[in-house]
Structures are given as structure tokens and as C-alpha cells.
Amino acid sequence: MSGASGVGKTVQFSTRRSAPPQLAHYLTVVQGVTIERAVPVTAETLILGRDPSRAFHLPDSDVSRSHCEVFLVGDDVYVRDLGSTNGTFVDGVRVAQATPLRVSSRLEVGRHTFRHELLSPEDVARHQQFAKDLELARRHVEALLPAPRASGPVRTDWCFVPSSVLGGDALGYHDLGGGRLALYLLDVCGHGVASAMYSSVVFNAVRCQTLPDTDFGDPAAVLARLNDAFQMDAHNDMYFSIFYGVLDPASRSLRYSSAGHPPAIVLGADGRIRSRLVRKNPPIGAMPRRVFGQDEARLEPGDRLFVFSDGAFEIRDTEGRERGLEDFERELVATASGKLPGDPRRVYERVCAVTGTDLLLDDFTLLAVELDASASA
Amino acid sequence: MDLEILEESESLTRVALKGRLDTAGVDRIETRLNAVLGGRKHALLDLSDVTFLSSLGIRMLISVAKMLDRRGQKLVLVAPRPLIDQALRHSSLDEIIPVAADVDGARMLLNS
Numbered sequence: 001m002s003g004a005s006g007v008g009k010t011v012q013f014s015t016r017r018s019a020p021p022q023l024a025h026y027l028t029v030v031q032g033v034t035i036e037r038a039v040p041v042t043a044e045t046l047i048l049g050r051d052p053s054r055a056f057h058l059p060d061s062d063v064s065r066s067h068c069e070v071f072l073v074g075d076d077v078y079v080r081d082l083g084s085t086n087g088t089f090v091d092g093v094r095v096a097q098a099t100p101l102r103v104s105s106r107l108e109v110g111r112h113t114f115r116h117e118l119l120s121p122e123d124v125a126r127h128q129q130f131a132k133d134l135e136l137a138r139r140h141v142e143a144l145l146p147a148p149r150a151s152g153p154v155r156t157d158w159c160f161v162p163s164s165v166l167g168g169d170a171l172g173y174h175d176l177g178g179g180r181l182a183l184y185l186l187d188v189c190g191h192g193v194a195s196a197m198y199s200s201v202v203f204n205a206v207r208c209q210t211l212p213d214t215d216f217g218d219p220a221a222v223l224a225r226l227n228d229a230f231q232m233d234a235h236n237d238m239y240f241s242i243f244y245g246v247l248d249p250a251s252r253s254l255r256y257s258s259a260g261h262p263p264a265i266v267l268g269a270d271g272r273i274r275s276r277l278v279r280k281n282p283p284i285g286a287m288p289r290r291v292f293g294q295d296e297a298r299l300e301p302g303d304r305l306f307v308f309s310d311g312a313f314e315i316r317d318t319e320g321r322e323r324g325l326e327d328f329e330r331e332l333v334a335t336a337s338g339k340l341p342g343d344p345r346r347v348y349e350r351v352c353a354v355t356g357t358d359l360l361l362d363d364f365t366l367l368a369v370e371l372d373a374s375a376s377a
Numbered sequence: 378m379d380l381e382i383l384e385e386s387e388s389l390t391r392v393a394l395k396g397r398l399d400t401a402g403v404d405r406i407e408t409r410l411n412a413v414l415g416g417r418k419h420a421l422l423d424l425s426d427v428t429f430l431s432s433l434g435i436r437m438l439i440s441v442a443k444m445l446d447r448r449g450q451k452l453v454l455v456a457p458r459p460l461i462d463q464a465l466r467h468s469s470l471d472e473i474i475p476v477a478a479d480v481d482g483a484r485m486l487l488n489s
Binding site for chain 1: 439473
């Protein structure tokens with residue numbers, strides 16, 4: 001349309017969906033392990049698959065090794081399934097033959113969702129800037145985590161691998177005086193930026209002991225104060241689960257409480273599970289309540305305490321079978337016979353091997369704690 | 378993820394959820410579920426065909442329970458599979474939302 005009509009206001013509408021020269025076709029990640037990433041669709045066929053050598057590698061156990069291909073014909077993007085087990089879906093419809101993937105259409109592959117978008121170089125730069133920002137935020141979260149303690153009366157080690165650059169998990173420990181150690185692991189529902197921000201806020205309240213009128217040596221009191229401070233209604237409908245313990249090396253006692261959190265596990269020196277520590281309380285924020293319960297356990301010489309979030313065991317194996325806590329306990333016990341009993345990194349690798357991927361879809365957070373054998377009782 | 382209304386009476390709505398209640402599953406059904414359970418009625422949520430329950434799924438269930446509670450209505454979860462039942466117990470959701478093995482058990486919980 002030109003301005004030749006003589007009308008002062010001219011509004012231009014275009015129903016054409018082809019790319020003007022400065023725009024290019026991209027697959028943007030709507031959901032999956034890599035958030036807000038944009039991958040260009042060019043004349044060269046883009047193969048999506050679980051095989052790390054694929055052009056677009058998706059670490060997702062529901063994705064086949066070579067799952068589907070995306071390619072450009074003229075100015076149109078097509079997708080074709082490559083005989084995948086779980087199928088390729090365009091806007092919710094399963095496709096096999098080459099199928100047009102129109103602009104704004106959604107492509108679903110396993111547990112990943114993409115959108116076909118036309119992006120300008122400025123858009124792509126924004127995507128890259130956002131990815132950079134996320135990376136900085138990830139480093140900030142990791143900088144808050146305490147260093148493993150390789151010596152001293154209490155030894156600690158941990159493995160923390162967020163699922164999608166930023167996770168909702170956090171773990172920490174700090175000295176309370178009198179030789180006692182507070183240790184905690186929390187899991188904000190969901191993952192991604194919002195969960196990570198919330199997780200940092202909660203984590204700092206515990207780490208820096210800034211909750212009002214709280215005895216941080218009293219696990220039940222800490223949970224009650226957290227529940228007062230972080231009700232869902234006031235926090236974007238988000239809740240979190242937490243395990244909080246206070247370990248006293250002198251008496252070998254662990255006072256602990258948990259809220260909506262899976263059990264912590266104590267592995268004995270013989271490599272067997274000695275106990276599962278769980279105190280049932282609702283997740284933090286789910287309902288107003290002033291009273292939380294707590295329990296006490298004893299760590300014997302050679303015992304190792306493992307605290308983790310559900311991302312460690314709510315996984316799907318290569319056969320598509322959902323796994324549970326019992327399977328995770330088996331993996332944990334299996335690593336106990338090695339040189340480093342229950343080395344968190346090795347447990348993580350074993351869990352990854354079960355899923356057949358090198359990155360999990362939920363945060364993996366595992367804290368291992370043990371007392372020095374010479375600690376008195 | 379899918380949603381099916383199994384029963385609609387004057388006092389309750391019984392809905393079945395089917396599939397994985399992960400991030401994508403919740404995205405797909407949350408608005409519809411809230412609309413379906415929008416009346417002044419109790420709700421029975423049949424979970425027998427739910428194969429996975431993520432933390433965002435749990436968040437959705439808590440939100441539904443709170444929404445119903447504000448209207449003086451109850452939510453009961455019905456017939457979860459063993460792994461879903463485990464997830465409900467680990468998250469202590471069963472402390473906030475009652476869980477029944479079957480529909481008859483759920484009706485009894487509503488009347489108690």
C-alpha cells in the first residue's frame with residue numbers, strides 16, 4: 001500500500017507469512033532443558049535427537065536418538081519424523097511425513113516444545129543476551145553454595161545440577177556455635193527463572209539467619225517461621241519443600257524436620273540403609289500453620305547422611321518406565337561399595353545413566369554428610 | 378494431558394485427569410480444570426490415569442483445594458497409582474488434601 005490514496009492515515013496489513021529479507025527462521029525453545037534458546041533453520045537440514053552428535057542434541061529420555069528433522073524448502077519450514085518411538089507433534093497433531101511448520105506453530109518432541117519464529121538479528125541478539133544473563137544468574141546462585149568440607153569433625157560433599165540453567169533447588173550448611181552445624185536442602189516448585197529467584201530469597205533467609213525471632217538450632221521453629229514468612233498466596237502461588245537438620249558432633253545427634261520433602265537416608269558403614277529420616281509436615285506455604293514437628297536421629301561412626309530433592313529419583317528410564325525412590329536407593333547403595341561411599345557426583349552419573357541422557361529434566365541436588373570417626377559420643 | 382468430566386451432580390463434580398502432570402501437562406489443563414470446578418460444588422479428582430506428578434502438578438492441586446476451600450467446598454483425590462501415591466506422601470500433600478482409594482471412599486470422606 002502506498003500513501004497515494006491521499007488519506008492521511010494509512011495502516012498496512014500483511015497476511016503474507018514469508019520472511020522479509022532481514023528476518024530468518026528460528027526454532028525457539030518454549031520448554032525443555034535449554035530455555036530461551038533460538039536455533040536457526042537454514043538450508044542445511046536440522047536433526048533433533050538424543051544422540052549427542054545430532055545437530056540439535058536434546059538430553060531427553062523421551063526423545064529418540066534421531067527423532068525428527070527440520071528443513072527449509074524455499075521460504076517454508078517443514079518437519080519430518082525419523083521413525084521416533086514417541087512421535088513428533090505439530091500443534092498437538094502427530095506427524096510422520098514432511099509437514100509444514102508454520103510461523104508460530106508449536107513443535108513437540110518428547111518433553112521439549114519449540115516454536116517456529118521469524119527473528120531479526122536484533123531478536124537473536126536479545127535471545128543471546130538473555131542466555132548470558134541467565135548464565136550470570138546461575139553463577140550467582142552457585143556462588144551462594146558452601147564449599148565441601150573435606151576435613152574436620154563434620155565432612156560434607158554435594159552435587160548440584162540445575163535442570164534448565166536455573167533451578168529451584170538450593171542446599172547449604174553453616175555453623176551454629178558450640179560445634180553444631182545447621183544443614184538444609186530446599187526445592188521450590190518448578191524450575192527456571194521464577195523458581196530460582198524465589199529459591200535464592202528463601203535460601204538467604206536461612207543461610208543468613210534473617211527470619212525474625214527464630215532459634216536456628218530448632219528445626220521445627222525454623223520451618224514454622226518459614227511458613228509464616230512464605231505463604232503461597234503472597235508469593236505468586238509458589239511453595240517449596242525443605243529438609244532442615246541440626247547436627248551436633250559431640251553427641252552424634254541430628255535433630256531434623258522436613259516439610260513436603262522426601263526422606264533423607266542414612267547409609268551405614270556396611271553400605272546398607274540404616275534409616276529413612278522424614279517428619280511429615282505440609283510443604284512450606286501450602287497452608288497457614290504454626291506448629292511443625294521434629295525428630296532426632298543418631299549418626300553412628302561410619303554413617304553417611306544423604307539429603308536430596310525429588311529430582312534425584314523422579315525420573316524416567318530408557319524403557320520409558322517411571323522410577324521411584326526405591327530405585328534411587330539402589331543406586332545409592334551401589335555406589336557405597338566403591339572407594340568413595342556415595343560420592344554425590346558418581347550417584348548423579350548413575351542416575352543419568354538410568355535415564356540414558358547426560359542432563360536431567362529436573363534439578364539434581366544431593367548433599368552427603370558424615371561425622372569423623374573420632375567424634376566422641 | 379487430558380481432562381474428562383465423569384460426573385456432574387448438584388453437589389459434586391467428578392473429573393478424571395489423564396497423562397503426565399508435568400509443566401506441559403499443567404499448562405494444558407489448569408485453566409480448564411479451574412473452569413470445570415468453578416461452581417459451588419465438591420470435587421473428586423480421579424488420578425488413576427495420571428502417570429507422573431511434578432511439583433507444578435502439586436502446586437495446581439493445592440491451588441484447586443484452596444479455591445474450593447474459599448467456597449466452603451472440598452477436594453478429594455481418588456485412586457492414585459503407586460508412584461503418584463508415593464509423590465503425594467513424600468510431598469505430604471495428603472496432609473492437606475484427602476486421598477481415597479476409590480470413589481466410594483471419596484464420597485465417605487466428603488460426608489465425614
